[in-house]
Amino acid sequence: MCSLNRCFDIVVVGAGPVGLSFAASLAQSQLEVAVVEQNSIDRLANAPFDGREIALTSASIRILRQLGAWDTIPASEKSPLYGARVLNGSSTFALRFDAPRASGEPLGILVPNCHIRDALFKVVRLGDEPLLLCGHSVVRATTSHKGAVITLSDGMQLSARLVVAADSRLSPTRDLLGIGADINRLGHSMLICRVRHEGAHHQVATEWFDHHQTIAMLPVGEGMSSLLLTLPSSEADRLLAFNDDLFLLELTNRCRGRLGKMELASNRHTYPLVTTWAHKFKAPSAALIGDAAIGMHPVTAHGFNIGLSSQKQLADAILTASRHGRDIADPAMLHRYERWLRLSAAPLYHATNILVGLYSSEQPVARLARHAGLRFAQHAPLVRHVISAMLKR
Ligand SMILES: Cc1cc2nc3c(=O)[nH]c(=O)nc-3n(C[C@H](O)[C@H](O)[C@H](O)COP(=O)(O)OP(=O)(O)OC[C@H]3O[C@@H](n4cnc5c(N)ncnc54)[C@H](O)[C@@H]3O)c2cc1C
Structure with missing residues (x-):
């Protein structure tokens, strides 16, 4: 008892x-x-x-x-991910990971x-x-x-x-x-919201390691993406306090028109990393x-x-x-x-x-290393295969 x-x-x-x-x-x-x-x-x-x-x-x-x-x-909340591309700074080069065509299976499904x-x-x-x-x-x-x-x-x-x-x-x-x-408190936060946009995403996610910020764009529906902006926490808090118009302008500038004209489709959320x-x-x-x-x-x-x-x-x-x-x-x-x-x-x-260490550093050596790393991975199918397998498993 x-x-x-x-x-x-x-x-x-x-x-x-x-x-x-x-x-x-x-x-x-x-x-x-x-x-x-x-x-x-x-x-x-x-x-x-x-x-x-x-x-x-x-x-x-x-x-x-x-x-x-x-x-x-x-079903409307399940968004297949057929590819991902990784961009570095202002370079136009993109490392791509695609779902194997033969299987027709996506890399993953976003929910x-x-x-x-x-x-x-x-x-x-x-x-x-x-x-x-x-x-x-x-x-x-x-x-x-x-x-x-x-x-x-x-x-x-x-x-x-x-x-x-x-x-x-x-x-x-x-x-x-x-x-x-x-x-490990990284001192950075992820600021997230959904946006509707003119440009097509083709169900491909983008991870863009830019200077002093990282932007991820995840396809979550027809003409809609989830935008994840990684910034120093104080900067993320500053953006969180903006009114919607100012925030949208800031997002548009930071995305440098990659998604075309955008409008907010959800509230904003922040996560300290x-x-x-x-x-x-x-x-x-x-x-x-x-x-x-x-x-x-x-x-x-x-x-x-x-x-x-x-x-x-x-x-x-x-x-x-x-x-x-x-x-x-x-x-x-x-x-x-x-x-x-x-x-x-x-x-x-x-x-x-x-x-994360390599891509959040602004040291010239780190910048050079990530540029070289992306080029190397693009020409090394085995590396891309291993990364795709890690993403899919
Ligand atoms: C921005 C972001 C994007 C992400 N994207 C992905 C992704 O694409 N793929 C992926 O696999 N993962 C992703 N993750 C990670 C994923 O969200 C977490 O791994 C997952 O939520 C962990 O679930 P959990 O149940 O362990 O913990 P949590 O989701 O943190 O839930 C913990 C629960 O415990 C409760 N709780 C806390 N303390 C107490 C207490 N003392 N007593 C009782 N209850 C308590 C809380 O209220 C909560 O309900 C992401 C995370 C973030 C922040």
Whole structure:
């Protein structure tokens, strides 16, 4: 008999897209699962547009389909990406990555983050499990090899065999578990909005590393793109304060007419850029998934893709253990999960950070290196193939 307020097999902290996917992965099991989320249930049920357009790989689409979430996302919100080009400064040279023509498959599909959250929320709400405890944050977490006890902001205590933190890259639960992390605040922010424009995008994304700014243009519908402007944070805040007319003028100047005449098609959103790598992805009776484990720089569009595969890896191990009557927080199992995540995510995480360093530096050597790098990659099919495979996986 449990002496605490509530007892569960698993408590998940954070109902972001990764926490919700994990809960959905466990939904058909016999396990008793609770999800704790600081936001209200209304906000979860009506996830507002947050500017993020998530480029999903085919592996991620497969997972979302298995969870029953993919088909509930309206077709009008899925924008295929048939190519990407990378530009450097004022050079007209572009490095291109194209989807292989023979397969007819896109490089990825862009879906607004709010629609992914919405679809996963609907899946999670369909069944009796898991229990959603919204409007609460976690204020204390104690774990041992026997289990975990979580205290919520209203004083309620939950016990669980396993606590899983999915509460963002600045994860308070990770701190409470005593797990350190390399946290890099880059001093830059991404300012994002949708624009309608005259020029055609042909479903091709553009990443343009210009002097003192990076602009990404993602095709999100007929005549519409998501513009992502990376700037020093103080500069992004200055632009955020502009009225719409002034902001549009500023965008048009910064894009140097690449999309033709533009008009705003959404609110603006900013994200201070922070990358994180937790020192451990597990503790006794605890594990980290999603951004709480690894918070990627968005430039290579892989944070959620890695998060989705991390939750699947952990959920599959738990389901197997549960089916065979084994411990769902077995230290050896958590160790295998940690090792898998470290090995599978480290190359992309470090390659992304090197790319960011090279492309955000204004040093003449860095400028020369990126110019040479793009030319080299264009004439080295193997390099382009490896990068395309990394983007698609
Ligand atoms: C501009 C931008 C563009 C991106 N583009 C891409 C892309 O194209 N492809 C891609 O794969 N990834 C992309 N990403 C990354 C992706 O958005 C994240 O990897 C993903 O959202 C991580 O999901 P998560 O559920 O782990 O964390 P989050 O989305 O951060 O969700 C965490 C949840 O935990 C809750 N929470 C926090 N603290 C507590 C607490 N103490 N108690 C209870 N609840 C708590 C929060 O309210 C939130 O609901 C992008 C990110 C940004 C910023």
